[in-house]
Amino acid sequence: MSMRTMNGIPASPGRASGRVVRVGGNDTAAGEPPAGPAPTDPVAEAARIEPAVQAVAGRLEARAAAVTGDAHDVLLATVAMVTDPALLDNARELVLAGGRPAARAVHEAAGAFADLLAGMGGYMAERVRDIEDVRDRIVAELLGLPAPGCPDLADLESPVVLVAADLAPADTAGLRPGVALALVTEQGGPTSHTAILARSLGIPAVVGCAGATSLAEGAAVLVDGSTGEVAEVADVTGPAAAVAEWDGVGRTADGHRVPLLANVGDSAGAATAAGHRAQGVGLLRTELAFLSATEEPSPARQHEIYAGVLSAFPGLPVTARTLDAGADKPLPFLVQDGEPNPALGVRGLRVARARADLLDRQLAALVAAADGSGAQLKVMAPMVATAEEAAWFVARCRAHGITQAGVMIEVPAAVLTAREILAEVDFASVGTNDLAQYLFAADRQSGALAALNDPWQPALLRLIRLLGEASTATGTPVGVCGESAADPGLAPVLVGLGMATLSMGSGALAGVGAALAAVTLDECRSRAAAACAAVDPAAARAAVAALDAEHRRPVAIG
Known part of the structure; x- marks a missing residue:
């Protein structure tokens, strides 16, 4: 019997029940x-x-x-x-x-x-x-004091649900699935390192859950990392997670192909993704090679970084996002005048247009790294808002011999002019994190606004539906590389909305692959229609869950 229930941000899908162990997190500093x-x-x-x-x-x-x-x-x-x-x-x-x-x-x-x-x-x-x-x-x-954090987490033996104000990466990284049944934190967001690690480890997690630390030590709770619900229950029924079975090929039950790709930042991440059977890279975050540099990395250094990723995927596509500088990614060597609102300022492609020399050197390094790697190089620009911007970027890529040039769709204006933009490019990829943030004018780091950035928001799904329709009309494929692609419950909805590829963290590949393999393309479309017709995220999840029950193909709803 359920007692008190609280809600947070779904961070890692799955359901598990267990006894609460409260850990110090920030309190141990x-x-x-x-x-x-x-x-x-x-x-x-x-x-x-x-x-x-x-x-x-x-x-x-x-x-x-x-x-x-x-x-x-x-x-x-x-x-x-x-x-x-x-x-x-x-x-x-x-x-x-x-x-x-x-x-x-x-x-x-x-x-x-x-x-x-x-x-x-x-x-x-x-x-x-x-x-x-x-x-x-x-x-x-x-x-001369003991190290802060939770040094004993890696030594836990009895299966428990960990509850904390927050957890540092050093604490979360040592957790073992089966012992750490689930994580619940009061702070953090869906792209925090705690959330990323929980997904990688396959541990259900809810973050940004107000009041979580008021749960009593030893209380029995049911954690649903797919809906963000944490409920006190009368007794523990045991974890409800299932092992995902995936054959390494992204496709629906009736054979519709949906390549499942990985988001990576360096060669180590690429090697991990290849080991998880990623069918290529849907997002290479090239700016990670620049963030700690006090000066622009040399062409040789850039070549080394890019080649390490490309060589891990011979015969497969590797999509590099050009330098996404500005706003939340300031570069020491790229000083810009102070901006009152950097998130709405000169960032992404806007920086590249102001510093075309920087873009040209990056494109040249990518092409050189792709030569001999065997990988299929694709390049896309971040923060594109107009068809004119898209055309400018494609022309720059063509001048370097790049045959697959695309754009990120991250601002609502790019959705509303999608047909014009897609007519200029070879492909596009949706960054759902930024698209939601700009759609709702809600900082995705704000706990108070977390519900607005829920990827199941019908308004966000309706925008993605518009992109799918534009993709069909122009013949230009559109994929998703935001965190929403890592949700096994949402993946069939995205496919039903017309998304051609899904790119995610490596740890999510098997779960998403298994979820897609359990539904036909028509069933994906019916789930998409039901989710878009809903009034809020909870109703969207419930509508898809009802269809899952009707078809008797259980899919983890996240």
């Missing part, structure tokens, strides 16, 4: 270190910072070595944050010139960085939790 007294020997005090940084980095590297896939990649990204030279230099300067104790200097330097990321919104805002975790670990090292 050392707290704000004192601003004084000023050190008597500032040089010696400043010299303490680097050894503390290296000690923390070493522990995280050891954790990274013990895991694979997305967990490994996320932990290495955290190590990069720990060892960021700018963080170290700023902290030293606060000691030498500002008279701060070392711990306080690290706290302030990292805090300034976190505040900057938070103000940017989007993907970078979801890295704030990572920065805070790095900060707290270095501060604890300097103060």
Whole structure:
């Protein structure tokens, strides 16, 4: 019998029930270190910072070595944050010139960085939790205190549902499916590292769940990572997850092909995706090679990075998104005038048009990397709003000999002029995260607005339906590479709306493949129609669930 029920953001699909174990998360941090007294020997005090940084980095590297896939990649990204030279230099300067104790200097330097990321919104805002975790670990090292976080999570033996205010990547990466039955956090969003790792590990997760930490230790709860519902129940009935069976070919039950692709950022991610039987890469985030660079990476360095991804997929398509700079991805070497609202400012293709030389060097490096790799290079531009912009980008690609040039559909204007835009390009891909954010004027990092960014929102699905209709009219294929493509319940709906390919994190491939294999193309279309006709996300999920029950082909609804 269900008792109290609360709702959060669906972050990783699946259902599981178990006993609550509350973990500290942010509560275990050392707290704000004192601003004084000023050190008597500032040089010696400043010299303490680097050894503390290296000690923390070493522990995280050891954790990274013990895991694979997305967990490994996320932990290495955290190590990069720990060892960021700018963080170290700023902290030293606060000691030498500002008279701060070392711990306080690290706290302030990292805090300034976190505040900057938070103000940017989007993907970078979801890295704030990572920065805070790095900060707290270095501060604890300097103060001689135990490391923050949840060091015993990897040692859990009894199956439990973990509940926390938030979890750092270093904590989440060590979780084991079957022991960690589900995750519930009060903070975080669907693109946070906690959510990404939960999906990679196949653990149901709900984030942004207000009141979650009020759940009592040992309480029995049912967590539905597909709907975002967390319900207290009378007793534990055991996990309800099923192992996804997929033969490695994306297709519906009646043989309609839907290539299932991976979103990657580097060669390690590409190798992981290939191991998960991705049928190519639907989104290579090339900006990840630029973010930490103080100057534009050389053509040789870019060639090395791109070749590592392309060579993992001989004979298969690899779609590279050109530099998505600006807004939530500022580049140190690409200084722009301050903008009152960067998310609506010069970003994506708008930066490329202002710096066509930068784009030309990137396109040349991509073409050189593709030569001899055996992969089928495709290139697309981010943040395209008009057909004129699309035509400009395609012409630039053609000048470099690129035969497959496309665009990202991330703003509503591009949907409303989709026929004109698709007539100019070879393909398009929908970034559902940004499209939802701009459609609803709702920052996807805002917990208060999380419901508006739910990928099951009928208004968002109706926009995607318009794209599907434009794709049919022009003959130009349109796919999805936003997080919504990783939802096994939503995947058939997207296919029914006319999406030709789905690209996602590697860990979601098998689940999505199995979900598509359970339905025919006509059944996908009926689910799409039902979801679009709904009044809200809950009704859309319920409508699709009713069709699943009618056809007696259970599909995980997310």
